[in-house]
Amino acid sequence: MLLTPHARSPRRLKAAALLASAVSVCLVAASAPATPLGVGDRLFPHLGNPGYDVASYDLAFTYPGSNSKPLKAVTTIDAWTTTELDRINLDFAHGKVDSVEVDGEPATFTGVGEDLVVTPEEPLPGGSWMRITVQHTSDPVPAQGRDGGWVRTTDGLAMANQADAAHLVFPCNDHPSDKAMFTIRVTAPDGYTAVANGLPTGVDRVAGETTWTYRTQHPMATELTQVSIGRSTVLHRTGPHGLPVRDVVPTKHREALEPWLEKTPDQISWMESKIGRYPFETYGLLMADAGTGFELETQTLSLFERDLFTEPAYPKWYVESIMVHELAHQWFGDSVSPRNWSDLWLNEGHATWYEALYAEEKADRPMETRMKAAYGASDRWRAAGGPPATPKAPNPGQKISIFRPNVYDGAALVLYALREEIGRPAFQGLERAWVSRHEDGVATTADFVALAEEISGRDLGGFFQDWLYGEKTPPMPGHPDWKSVAIPKAATGKAAK
Template identity: 80%
Template structure:
């Protein structure tokens, strides 16, 4: 997507980090110390809920007038509160219903109360701001401009390009999302609809989640769209969002979702949320995204004849599997990304094996051959290298996809199919609606297997070289490619 310069007056409003500042000290960007994104997230408080309101002007090249209300508990005494926010103008800030002083520091919006907030106090922060859909310089993600409106792609470090918040997956919260758009547009967001308010010129839609959600999983679709509804397992409401002009063309793919949900439930247990569906957006992002309850897909994935049907269906299952792995069970840190992508890749590959006769072992053998090269380029699966400058999504490298699925294959080889399947079900049950990390997975795997697996998993997760594959001594890493000799 081409870069469109922002107006010089746009504020670098920043990362909602809870400022543990001494009174009178200058504002500074903080963070919770994530290894990959050190300034992301904020210490000192726990968000309970977000209330987001967006007013779409009828064009995706102008900012949306927006209001973000954050309800949170303090976990320490705070002289100031940092919020992650980096791509909009701030009109005003209220704390507890009263005007509050604020400034910016790096990618943080820093709010200063009249008196320090004591530990365990309830706080409500309301920020009136713009939300800018134009690309942010040197940053990717946030609003995605589609052919007929907008969608969101907030992974991994980009929700704060859309709204202020505590933008780290370890702080999940409930969401209420209101979108006002001119008549002729349709707005859909995470969760279930609770209200539609129509007037002569515009309509306001309200959606609410029934399960906590990480900021990076927020989704709002605004476009000339049709919402198609069907029923999944256990009367689960399934709703898909498609460009109205393409609804008939896309229906053959949409109708596959209920059976795919049933297939995943057969592997890991009941679907964890109140609804599901796919958002097929007329946009070129280069990726698909597991936004909670409403996965984002490029329309071209379903209309480009070069993609075989089995491949398209397996990618649909990849994003569906994320609803368990990554959405319901969110990563404790971004270094735990392998737990999201490795599992989604695992079930994508397993689906292709069972439905399209694409052997899992063949894919894993190919991954084993490439694994040393992936580790050298991107780091081991559980200790990925930092993103490239200005490219937050560059952490999504092969080492956390097939490289991480290879770890799961090795684990299944080591403990056997029955124990592995028990582990997968236990993982999504024990940590449903929560956060978990690599150490939690190793501990649970050891518990299920009845023996300490840390020694086995350590080199698979953190080693520079790929360990021998249990049961396949003949598998060998590919020889490194040698640079041509200088002449």
């Protein structure tokens, strides 16, 4: 349901009418020291903020023509309060805040930890609409000891905000459980091209600068935000059922990349044959001239390192399967987002599953061979990174270290075991029902278990308990001969140090 701002009486009158007996209590609370908050995520306890639900973000960035200088930015957040608030905590940790307004009135603010704590003139009653406007800078120079945020390319910038780095770029409620609509405006000097999530809604050229505006048609988690600024070419083609497909490539590499890009429409058709219609308004690949060490499923515009496609050492089948991995994330992780980061296995396990299935069907790389190898390593992965649904916390200063093998092939192994347990027809029905039932929403491991039981008509509690939370890998249904090799205790202790 789209939440639209509505007319209301001035804040002071409303607060006076609704909170006459509570204002003094709130003001006393407001005098207490500001503290960083969080939504209680097991892996990122200070990520996200309670007390409100964001409906939309309006982000405006002005690029100065250098990827080493801060961008001027304005972030506008429309949200519902879910409880009475005398303060509003936003996640923001890598920029200078010049001013904050709440409902058009100046508000005081301070930085505490990685939170921007805003104090409006009057307390905000629960169930009310609020608009927060923050004038700030957005620094593309990496934060010391932090992963993610802006990625500096050879000719501009891109974003890589997973898992907890969107707030290094703009103030937000930086947790996937609070998805919202986005409008993104980027102003850059002539000669640059800017592209962002969603579809373009306008291009304005004034005095040597161009402003591009993009808007999403589906809610999006902050970690999936993407903005590309560079000397780029945007290539257009048509996908299944008229889907607009746009790719963003460094202009000088356009011809070399085209043979890869033209594969995308058929890959979308292949995914749709497995799980149903593509869930968003557009798709495409952003080819970045940057060394990130990963590819990223930013919503409607997946981020790839250009070298993946130009390095001759990578086999053709491997590159294509990685393209499908990020495409599969548009369903698993983007449309259906994790409610908590411990549910990450649902994202990466499914993307790895369809990556492997594509390689099996298109390149004769048997799924069973890959899964047997994963089974052999599974106990080692569980010891190093935790079971698939209870991954160990990230290493200090390396938040992306939660992306360990056991949430990739280890989680795909869970799906393989499930298919063996309930049979292919039930498994295929589960996959389609999962992305349909939770489209544009968030879901948990418990939701997946419940749906699997519903579709299969079986009690699967013990199965999932062992496969998702067990320290040891259970026997593989249908393959009693498969063995997993554990790490010797002495080796485990040494590695832990």
